[in-house]
Amino acid sequence: MLQNRGRVEGIRVLVVDDERPTRLLLEKELPRAGYVVTSAESGEGALEQVRAKDFDVILLDLKMPGIGGMEALRRIRESGAAAEVVILTGHPDVDSAITAMKLGAYDYLTKPFKLVELEEVLRRAAERRLLQRENTALRHMVDQREPPPLLVGQSPAMKALLETVQRIAGSDANVLIQGESGTGKGLVARRIHEASPRGTGPFLVINCGGFQDPLLESELFGHEKGAFTGATSVKQGLFEVAEGGTLLLDEVGEMSPAMQAKLLQVLDTRELRRVGGTRMHRVDVRIVAATNKDLSQELRAGRFREDLYYRLNVVSLRLPALRERREDIPLLIEHFLNRFGRAGYAAKSVSPEASQLLVEYPWPGNVRELANAIERLVILTPRPVITPEDLPPNLRAPIGLPHGPSQGPASLSEMERIHIARVLSETGGKKMQAARLLGIDIKTLNQKIKRYNIIP
Template sequence: MSDSAAPMNLLLVEDEDEFRQLAAQWLSKRGHTVREARNGQEALKELERRHFDVVVCDMNMPGISGLEVLERMKSSGSEAEVIILTGQATVENAVEAMKLGALDYLTKPFPLAELERRCRLADERSRLQRENRNLRTLIQREQRPLKIVGESPVMQTVFRLIERVGRSNKAVLIQGESGTGKELVARGLQAASPRADKPFVTINCAALPETLVESELFGHEKGAFTGALSAKTGLFEVADGGTLFIDEIGELPPALQPKLLRVLEDGSLRRLGSHQERKVDVRILAATNRNMEQEVQAGRFREDLYYRINVFSLVLPPLRERKGDIPLLVRSILGEGWDIDPDAMAAVESYRWPGNIRQLINALERAKILADTNVVEVDDLPGEVVSRTAASVAKSDSGKGGSGSNGAGVDAPLLSMDGRGIALGTVSAKVPAEDTLEAKEREHILEILRRERGNKAKAARILGIHRRKLYRLLDRLQIDSGEF
């Protein structure tokens, strides 16, 4: 059913019983959910209990008038559109109703088909306003996603699962270590789904204090807690019709787990501080780096909720298990116009990347900032990547050539001066520990700095490198200014 033909949730407030009952019966037969109120007091009670798309309210009623109901609705932050009915139409009444926030005005008598048409227009206006508000929220939260990259067999399996599972409307639990690209996979599932053109909303349970998670997910009403100066739409409502990606769902506070379970069961939720029931249609994608079966056994996560979010399970491999994808990932992250030195690529491929793709992205973005040209070199990489790689090579080669108490058999990179600055070469030799690359670099740079009395600009010119690169070398080699 299209949005224009979707059933509406209506409240009909009218003190004339015969007309109210006739209108409610006719609208119900048209497929709409209709609640009746005989006066303003009943109307306000209904508005406290439920959320309505449109309220049709008679202006002149004993006790609380229709205009007073309208005024109280708007002051409480109600999002329902209001159509005022009256048998005594005047320009003054119409102007007063519109000033108080009514959308439309109908004079009795009128055909019931016309009432439905006016309600439909009011509902469409309300939907457009919600979509615009939700779009602004999404724009504020949205970040440019990277593309999922990989040619390894394990990633090809992941791609096939994304294509197949994406077409379903069921919940998916994405598991894997931190930094393996779980959100990218969630976006891939969204893109492969019938909801591809609908909102994709994300929340990270581990990034928010426990007290804020409920407000973010379900929203709150004005005055619900200290600092709630206005009503706020929750992310479930923002994602209505689309997908909500809950990252680190294992961190979801136990008190909120029953509330999430209820939304998954029937789409019902209540804002914090509200008694109104709201309905949403949202697909849940969840992610975790925890072993959720162990979390369930330990009593930290509800078993019934676990089965609800784990209709399908998709496990992402760590980067160390898909080393063949690293060159492709590097090219994708660096982007057009950038290249990487073969020695730097070798260092990147040799490193274990405990932080997975996220760590690789951060390392290469940092390298691009530090690089003197559009080519990433070894010196541009973080120290742990270079030193860990050198240590791995030394350990591997020592196993082949043996080692004595004073050194190891390695292909040791050495420093030389060729008039253009520092050049790296290699010699196969059994070298003492103090003659390794870092020791030679350190000794040579200190010698230049001492000779130039600590003048880094002159030292950089003599070394044939940019001053920024000299600062990076000082940092990596842990050379303190007190040494020169």
């Protein structure tokens, strides 16, 4: 009897053999070790199963009527299936073994075999498949590497947020995070992931507003070889790569209606079909969605699907803007001074007068804008202490206050309009530079320029 469990628990195995006793034996013994077993009695049956499902390991008999094991192996590899293949044969032949290895077989086992021998080969094949999955996820995570998710703040708003994050982390429910640009939606998503049972799995991020529909579909769901010009090989999408982990759909409010429908189908069925493919792939991933839009308003305007909104909004979090938690600004200043000091810059501090100006400033770009401002001050200030004279004009002068005694305070949107116009003026109309100073991306800046009718 096979005894190995642990990392092989749930590994999907396809047994392909025309001999019924062999199939029955493996169908009985392998599940006892934690494997999930499907069987086929021919090469044709194996190819049908591979087209319909994903497998981690395939035990493939070499000599079968019709499509033999070698031809089945060749077609399996051409299909792009990532399963490890172990060849089974009652007629050992060195040339056949070499051919099978060249075609991509993982190992070669002679029948009759002992169950303990099969257990060892199957365990190694399963672990190799798991390592391949993990390496694929790690490559994506390295490409998206960020500092650890440190959420700084002692304000009532931040304490309430962190308590909610801890409560929801243990569930597998989808989460919708809403908040202005720069408030830390990505950090909160990572904190949820790392505090969850999926915390040891992948955490991947995609900006849904950064791709046209065909590219976004390929990034999310993957594509088959030849699906479109340039698709020279099979590619797994992020839903598959994030298996067992969490996928953050950033700026989900930017999705087109067509992509919203496709996303909804995957969330409903937990299955996807790669672009250009016919086979359904099961996916196991937690979804966290983030947006700087008010999705309930987008829903009422007909720009966001109601069914998708409720599918994503199982748990909702709203992140406070930095102006709503000004008491956290001194802590954030200290945090960023320490971070940039560790990055190799000269150690700096901020004078009480400069700190007060930073606290009073409205920070339309939120924490991201504050971080950029502190980094700039650390680099450009020649002295150890940052004073009001070191602050750029937009941080020194109160903004958004209309001139004349008869007028009251400006609205928040008017303050934001004036601030954006001032930063654009200081940068000579250079939008990329202005966006960096504001702590927002260029797309968001363009939207605000259009909304406020600002002429750069």
